[in-house]
Amino acid sequence: MDIDLNDLKAFVAVARAKGFRDGARASGYSASGLSESVRRLETQLGVRLLHRTTRSVIATEAGQRLLERLGPALSEVEAAIDVVNGFRDTPTGTLRLNVPVNAARLVLPAIIPPFLAAYPEIQVDVIAEDSFVDIIAAGCDAGVRYEERLEQDMIALPLGPRSQRFAAAASPAYLARHGRPAHPQELLNHACLRSRFSSGAMTTWEFERDGELVRLDPPGRLIVQAGSAIELAIDAAIAGTGVIYLFEDWLRPHFDSGALEPILEPWWPRFTGPFLYYSGRRLLPAPLRAFVDFIKSSR
Structure with missing residues (x-):
């Protein structure tokens, strides 16, 4: 069976992006071109690879099996072709x-x-x-x-950087209203701004000092997705909504400006x-x- 490699790449782009428009943005091809390539591939294989609705595109069981095998295979093809790159200046x-x-x-x-x-x-x-x-x-x-x-x-x-720290912080206004915690356990009585991973698991707050390790799952007045929505939690902390726990480097500009104040700094855990x-x-x-x-x- 003579199948065009570009049709296979088009299918992978659409299946991964779960849409023709997003697939076009990721691959650099037009949405109409991707649609034609996938249609041609389905015709040649004689099986539907994608479920298409007005809102989404989802791989069929056959499409998912093909995607699982094609991803690594196409990567190997690209790597093999890329060997020629080694001869360029x-x-x-x-x-x-x-x-x-x-x-x-x-x-x-x-x-x-x-x-x-x-x-x-x-x-x-x-x-x-x-x-x-x-x-x-x-x-x-x-x-x-x-x-x-x-x-x-x-x-x-x-x-x-080979060493980083997690930091806890709150706004001056929040600390003036609720006091400054002296031990991590006191955070259980504070309004905290939490985050969760895309898997749904909540991030754990960890503190360590002189061999004492404290892991907390404090109450969260605001919960955001880790990474993608964390700026909302930072803005809420600056507005005085509660305590935030995040990478020190991410909060550093707000420490320098005075918008946030470090708390429990001797307890901040360091990691590679x-x-x-x-x-x-x-x-x-x-x-x-x-x-x-x-x-x-x-x-």
Whole structure:
């Protein structure tokens, strides 16, 4: 069966994006072109791959099985073709990164601009989300994660600051009304601004001092999705709604301006900074190889 590789790529783009318009934005093709490619592919295979409604596009069982096998296979095809890139004086192509929102905000701004300046023919495509995905199946070259969430069969390269802290904070007005907690357990009697992961699990507040570890699940007057909606919680904290617990670097500008005040600082837990991770089971695409070399030379 003679199937056009571009039709397969079109199907993967639409199935991952769960829509023709979003698939077009992600792939650079037109929505009508993707629709025609998927229709042609379904005709050749003789099976429906996508359920189409006016609001969404969802893979059928056959489509989901095909997507699971195609993602890694297409990545291998691209990697094989990319071997030619090694013969160029300047690497070209697209580097696709899957990163948590905090890394996109706190870590990558110091890395991506100088990398793009050093490699003008490389395009970087960053997908920022806090769900834990299979980067190969998702069509990404590499990801950024923290140590406890790294997959064991992946190569990990230190990226950005090697030490970070979580911080607790509240506005001066809130502290004037409710007092300043002296121990983490006192937060159970405060209004707290919480966040949850896309999985639905609530983030735990952890504090540590002199060997004493305190884990809390305080009451939340406001609950937002971690990463994508965290700015709402910060604005609420600045407005005096409650106590927030977040990356210190994210709150630092508000400490400097006086909009928020640090609380319980001796208890702030310190943890290892993020890592760039990627599969060691295949040839590195030229853009990723250039990025890895850039990170190593910058350390």
